[in-house]
Amino acid sequence: MSSEWTNAELIQQYGIENPVMPYLRQDRLPHIWCPGCGIGTTVNCFTRALSESKLNLDEVVIVSGIGCTGRVAGYMNLDSFHTTHGRAIPFATGLKLANPKLKVVVYSGDGDLSAIGGNHLVHAARRNMDLMVVCVNNFTYGMTGGQVAPTTPLGPTQTTMPYGNFETPFNLPFLADACGAVYVARWTIYHVRQLAKAMKEGLEKKGFVFIEAMSPCPTLYSRRNRLGDGVDQVKYYKERSIIRNGADTKEVGLSFQGEIVVGKFVDRERPTWLESMNEHLGRVLGDKFTPYGV
Amino acid sequence: MHADPKGVMTGVHFIDGDHAACEGALAAGCRFVAGYPITPSTEVVERFAARIPEVGGCFIQMEDEIASSIAILGGAWAGKKVMTVTSGPGLSLMMEHVGYAAITETPCVFVDVQRGGPSTGLPTLPAQADMMQVRWGSHGDYMPIALSPSSPQECFDLMIRAFNLAELYRVPVFFMMDEVVGHMTERVVIPEASEIEVVERRLTAKRPGEYKVYGTDGSLVPEMTKAGDGHRIHVTGLTHDERGYPAMNAMAQDKLVRRLLAKINAHADQLVDVQTDGVEGADIVVVSFGITSRVATAAVDAARAQGYKVGHLRLIVCWPFPAKLFAELAGQVKAFVVPEINMGQMVLEVERAVAGRARVVSVPHPGGTVHEPAVITQAIVEAGR
Amino acid sequence: MSDQEGARKGKGGTVFVRVEVCKGCSFCIDFCPTHCLEFSHGYNKKGYHYPVLTRPEDCTGCDMCGQYCPDFAIFGVRLKDLEARQRAATPEPLIPSQP
Numbered sequence: 001m002s003s004e005w006t007n008a009e010l011i012q013q014y015g016i017e018n019p020v021m022p023y024l025r026q027d028r029l030p031h032i033w034c035p036g037c038g039i040g041t042t043v044n045c046f047t048r049a050l051s052e053s054k055l056n057l058d059e060v061v062i063v064s065g066i067g068c069t070g071r072v073a074g075y076m077n078l079d080s081f082h083t084t085h086g087r088a089i090p091f092a093t094g095l096k097l098a099n100p101k102l103k104v105v106v107y108s109g110d111g112d113l114s115a116i117g118g119n120h121l122v123h124a125a126r127r128n129m130d131l132m133v134v135c136v137n138n139f140t141y142g143m144t145g146g147q148v149a150p151t152t153p154l155g156p157t158q159t160t161m162p163y164g165n166f167e168t169p170f171n172l173p174f175l176a177d178a179c180g181a182v183y184v185a186r187w188t189i190y191h192v193r194q195l196a197k198a199m200k201e202g203l204e205k206k207g208f209v210f211i212e213a214m215s216p217c218p219t220l221y222s223r224r225n226r227l228g229d230g231v232d233q234v235k236y237y238k239e240r241s242i243i244r245n246g247a248d249t250k251e252v253g254l255s256f257q258g259e260i261v262v263g264k265f266v267d268r269e270r271p272t273w274l275e276s277m278n279e280h281l282g283r284v285l286g287d288k289f290t291p292y293g294v
Numbered sequence: 295m296h297a298d299p300k301g302v303m304t305g306v307h308f309i310d311g312d313h314a315a316c317e318g319a320l321a322a323g324c325r326f327v328a329g330y331p332i333t334p335s336t337e338v339v340e341r342f343a344a345r346i347p348e349v350g351g352c353f354i355q356m357e358d359e360i361a362s363s364i365a366i367l368g369g370a371w372a373g374k375k376v377m378t379v380t381s382g383p384g385l386s387l388m389m390e391h392v393g394y395a396a397i398t399e400t401p402c403v404f405v406d407v408q409r410g411g412p413s414t415g416l417p418t419l420p421a422q423a424d425m426m427q428v429r430w431g432s433h434g435d436y437m438p439i440a441l442s443p444s445s446p447q448e449c450f451d452l453m454i455r456a457f458n459l460a461e462l463y464r465v466p467v468f469f470m471m472d473e474v475v476g477h478m479t480e481r482v483v484i485p486e487a488s489e490i491e492v493v494e495r496r497l498t499a500k501r502p503g504e505y506k507v508y509g510t511d512g513s514l515v516p517e518m519t520k521a522g523d524g525h526r527i528h529v530t531g532l533t534h535d536e537r538g539y540p541a542m543n544a545m546a547q548d549k550l551v552r553r554l555l556a557k558i559n560a561h562a563d564q565l566v567d568v569q570t571d572g573v574e575g576a577d578i579v580v581v582s583f584g585i586t587s588r589v590a591t592a593a594v595d596a597a598r599a600q601g602y603k604v605g606h607l608r609l610i611v612c613w614p615f616p617a618k619l620f621a622e623l624a625g626q627v628k629a630f631v632v633p634e635i636n637m638g639q640m641v642l643e644v645e646r647a648v649a650g651r652a653r654v655v656s657v658p659h660p661g662g663t664v665h666e667p668a669v670i671t672q673a674i675v676e677a678g679r
Numbered sequence: 680m681s682d683q684e685g686a687r688k689g690k691g692g693t694v695f696v697r698v699e700v701c702k703g704c705s706f707c708i709d710f711c712p713t714h715c716l717e718f719s720h721g722y723n724k725k726g727y728h729y730p731v732l733t734r735p736e737d738c739t740g741c742d743m744c745g746q747y748c749p750d751f752a753i754f755g756v757r758l759k760d761l762e763a764r765q766r767a768a769t770p771e772p773l774i775p776s777q778p
Contacts, residue, residue, distance in 0.1 A: 006696045014764050018695070018745065018754040025528070028539060030750065035702035035727070040749025048746065058524040063368070074528055074540065079521040081371065082530035082540075083364060084394050090328075090361035094368025094376075095521055097352045098326045102372060102522050123357040190710070192746040231705045238710075273354075281347045289347050 023047035023057075025077050032071060036222075036230020038189035038215030039069055042136050043076075045192055045213075046107070049199030060103045060203075063092040065117060068142040068217075069109035086116030089124045092131050100274055100293030103203065104130070110137040110151040114170050118150070125179035125208045127273040132202040132209040135172060138217035146220030155256035156225040171253035176210035177266050183207070184249060184266035188214040188237035191262060198264060207272045214260065227257070297321050297454075297490035301349050307482045311475040312337035314446040314482045315405060316345070318453025319377050321484065323492050324403070325351030326374040328365035330358055330384060333417040334473040335407035338379040363388035363404070370400045371529065373495075373520035375457055379405040382424055383414060386431070392466050393432030394531045396554060399464040399508070399516065401495065403456045404428075406468055407476040408635075410661035420473035421661030422584055423636035428468040429613055435551050437558040439565065440468040440613035442583040446480045452610070458493035459565070463557055464515055470612060472635065474585040474664060502526060507538040508550075514557035558614055566619060567610040572598075576605030578677050579623060581632045581644055583609040585664055590633055593670030600671075602678045612640065620647035629677035633657035633670045653677060692740015692757045694732050700752040703727030707744035707753050713737040716744065 005011050024047065033039050050057065057078060064073035066085035073080035083091040092104045106113075113121050113135050124131060140158060141147040148158040151172065152165045161167075173184045183205045187195040195213055202209040216222060216233030227233060236257060244252075245263040252261040271279065278291040301320035309317070316338045319327070327346070329339035343353045351374070356362040359380055366376035380388060385406050395402050408424050410416030428440050439459050443452045453469060460467040498505050498517035507527040510516045519525045532540040533547045541547075558565070569587075571594070573579055578597075582590040587608040594606045605627070609616070620630075620643075629652055632641040641656040648654055657673045659665050694716070701723060707730050708716045715737040718728040730753055732738055738755065745754030 004697050004699060006698065007693060010693070010761070011695060014761055016695075016756060016761075016764075018697075018751055019742075020745070020751050020754075024751065030700050033749065036704040036749075038749060040751070041706065041747055044746055044748060044751065058526075059522050061521045074530065077526055079526055080528045081368070081521075082528070082532065083367075084390055084531055087360065087364040087391070090356060090365045091368040093354070093356075093361075094326070094328060094365035094370075095372045096368075097354060097365075098369035098372035098374040098376070099520070099522055119357050120361055123361075189747075192743070196746070229704070231709050234706060235709065277352075285347055290350060292347075292350065292352055 019051065020044055020047040023050050023077055024075055028075055031075055033068060034219045036216060036218035037068070038138070038230065038234070039072065039136055041189040041192065042134065042195065042213045042215060043072055045196040046134065046199055048196040049203055052196070052200045053203040055103055055203060059101060060105065061095055062105045062107055063088045063095065064106070065108040065112035066143070067109040067112050069107065069136040070112060072107045086112055087120065088112065089117060089120040089131065089133065093124060093129050096130055097274070104132075105203070106131055106133040108135065109142070110135055110139065110172070111141045111149045114172060114175070115150045122175070122179045125176050125181045125210065128180055128182060128207045128270050130207055130272045130274065132205070133211065134199065135210065135212050136215050137172065137212050138215050138221060140217050140221040142217050142220055146224055153254055153256040156221070158224070169254065171249070172212050173210070173252050173265050174249040177249040180270065181208045181210045181266060182268050182270050183209040185264040186212040186214070186252065186262050188234070188241060188260060188262060189216070190234050190237040190241065194262070207270060295492050295494050297487040297492050298323055299487035302484060302487040302490060304484050304486050307484065308479060309446060309482050310337065310477050310479045311443070311446040311449040311471055312407065312477065313341050314449040315453050315469065315471065316341040317482070317484060318450040319403070319457065320345060320349055321450070321487070321490055322375065322454040322457035324375045324377050324457060325349070326366065326369035326376045327353045327378065328356050328362040328369070329353070329379050330356055330362045332359070332381045332384045334409055334476050335379045335381045335405065337476070338405055338407070359384035359387040360391070363391035364394065366402050367391060367395055367398070367400045370402055371521050375401070375461070377403040377405060379407070381407050381409050382411045385424055385427065389431040392438070393434055393436065395466040396432065396436035396438065397434070397531055397550070398529050401460040401464050403460055403467050403469055406470055408470065408472040416662050418473065419662045420585060420664065421635045422470070422472055422586065423639065423661060425470065425612060425634070425636065425639040428470065435555060437555050438466050438468055438613055439463065439558065439611065440470050442470045442609060442612050443475060444584050444587045444608065445475065446478060446482045449475065450482050450484060454490060454492065458491070461493040461495050462515070463561070464518065465558060468613070470584065472585050498525070506536040508534060509536040510553070514553055514560060562614045562616070563618070565611055565614055566616040568616060568619065569608040569610060571606040573605035573607055573623070575603065577603040577628045578674055579605040579607050579627050579630050580670065580674065581607050581609065581630055581640070583612055583634070583640065586633050586635060589664045589667050590670055592667040593674060596667065596671045597674040600675065602674060604674055609640070615640075615643040615647070617643070617647040620644060621649070624648040624651040627652055629653035629655060631655045631657060631670065631673050631677050633659070633665050633673070635659045635661050635664065690736055690758070692738045692755055693735065694730070694738060694744055694753055694755045696730055697752045698723045698729050699725070700750050701727055701729035702750050703729060704749060706747040706749065710747050711744055712741060713739060
């Protein structure tokens with residue numbers, strides 16, 4: 001494999017490899033994502049987070065739904081589940097509750113998580129289910145050809161909003177915050193260091209973690225709206241992003257090519273579903289109850 | 295393997311079918327249930343929620359049936375025996391995950407306490423109208439197993455078999471109760487744990503790297519593993535190869551779908567379970583299942599009293615349908631009479647297996663009550679003319 | 680590899696490019712902190728221009744290019760890390776492989 005690289009003699013001599021590779025299923029690469037798509041960059045950040053986290057990777061499980069981002073699970077060298085459309089969170093809930101030792105990560109797209117899977121998102125946050133959810137937000141349905149999503153800002157056209165979107169989008173961090181998530185952050189793929197750090201913090205956090213990662217869809221969203229290539233979107237992220245850690249999530253809604261508030265918005269403590277169950281049943285049932293999964 | 299005594303409430307009980315079904319699941323080793331309330335099935339999960347903290351396991355009431363039906367599949371891949379419980383409208387919502395369970399070969403039990411439909415229909419009243427839905431309800435080709443208990447005792451006994459079959463064949467197993475069986479209270483004898491045979495999951499002994507998540511080594515059912523065991527598996531609802539990797543081509547589809555069907559169809563003879571009474575030498579055979587078999591017994595007795603040579607065949611395993619058995623019987627009897635609380639579902643299978651070699655008489659009933667025995671007797675008499 | 684553009688080593692660091700995997704998105708080129716990468720003149724087999732280390736003297740080996748790359752087609756290494764490895768009697772792999 002190393003012969004494919006430039007500077008191959010150095011690779012040979014030092015026995016080095018791309019640091020992301022151990023975390024990927026190399027026999028499945030190259031991946032299916034388009035040139036200029038940012039999903040791969042988020043995955044790149046996720047591998048850094050895994051590397052930094054020092055977790056036992058045999059106990060880290062990744063669950064995806066359907067769509068472009070839904071393919072992430074299949075590329076990770078972890079126990080991985082590519083589930084049905086919108087249902088990554090309840091599948092992940094089942095994994096976590098059936099074996100609480102697992103660290104369960106849900107990695108999916110904005111349409112999958114907030115439209116068809118919206119009900120599960122709000123309830124998992126309400127329950128403080130111990131899951132880390134990475135939501136790659138590209139404002140559109142990529143796999144099916146660029147339809148309007150619950151995240152599409154007002155204005156741009158989509159194949160099913162051919163005259164421009166007139167539906168108010170979700171402000172995802174506000175939604176997750178309002179429902180009770182204990183960690184809420186938004187970064188773009190311009191902010192690779194911060195995104196990787198947020199993912200690392202998310203992996204180490206107990207409870208419902210929601211990380212929105214804004215990412216370009218050059219093929220469908222950008223082209224249709226004359227926004228240039230993937231890199232042009234990332235340049236827009238660079239120019240119009242404002243880092244505001246601790247921002248009131250009410251104030252971080254997105255508009256078409258407008259200002260983007262990024263940062264770690266929420267980081268608080270609340271008992272997880274399992275902690276609440278064990279604490280409550282222990283109190284009510286006394287000796288008859290053996291704490292579950294601890 | 296014997297049942298884990300922690301889940302077995304040995305003794306003689308006076309409980310309804312819903313409660314007995316829950317005890318059967320606990321005895322079978324079910325330790326993770328996700329459910330959503332729906333009449334007339336809710337008592338199953340209510341009991342599970344009350345019992346599981348002391349048995350050791352987990353129950354969660356999810357936000358809907360869609361979530362419940364996939365949470366259990368996550369639970370299965372984390373290593374637990376799992377179940378969800380519902381009734382018609384909920385079952386309709388779960389159908390996508392029946393397909394996901396089928397293609398990912400996830401052992402699981404779906405309990406369906408049937409009520410009148412379509413749609414909200416008759417929430418508190420019985421039907422047997424989901425028989426074809428469980429066979430064909432999810433898109434694509436697959437073959438589930440369906441059991442049909444006719445008493446609270448069978449709700450206990452057959453539930454253990456449902457879990458065992460799910461483990462043996464790695465398919466969704468449907469437990470086809472109905473409102474009457476679910477709410478009927480009778481004597482239920484729960485034996486000692488040492489007298490209950492349970493099938494444990496066949497987990498691979500292969501090391502990471504050697505193990506292929508859908509490698510069958512020539513058999514029809516692959517060995518399983520669980521998340522966290524270090525095998526770094528990939529599981530997808532897409533058509534996949536032996537490694538579990540998506541394989542978007544006709545060859546992979548051919549290989550996978552044929553095996554999914556074959557693993558049940560090739561074992562159909564072992565799976566057949568019918569209860570017969572006087573079928574040998576009968577002119578007419580009444581075919582029934584679930585609660586209808588108990589009504590049909592009265593009808594059969596009445597027809598016999600009138601001098602008709604009537605046999606009674608009760609389907610305990612409805613899917614796979616015992617087509618071979620019916621093909622054999624078709625040469626010996628004049629007519630089959632098929633009462634069911636739907637407008638004619640399993641009768642279609644009887645007709646298909648009999649293939650015109652005997653009369654097949656449907657005794658449909660849209661639901662809300664069980665049949666009047668006289669209606670079935672009348673059908674027997676007419677078939678015997 | 681069809682041509683050896685970019686097979687150069689700077690003072691601070693260097694990059695490795697898997698030419699045939701690159702889809703030419705230019706994230707690495709545009710967001711390199713020291714602007715030491717440029718597109719190749721030639722194309723890879725898929726028809727994309729790929730990054731070339733045209734100002735190796737400016738490369739610090741910070742691996743920002745590696746972290747931006749959506750295709751896992753580039754990474755950077757600091758030369759001091761390489762030298763440290765050379766000094767080690769039996770060098771451990773820089774990143775241990777998973778079993």
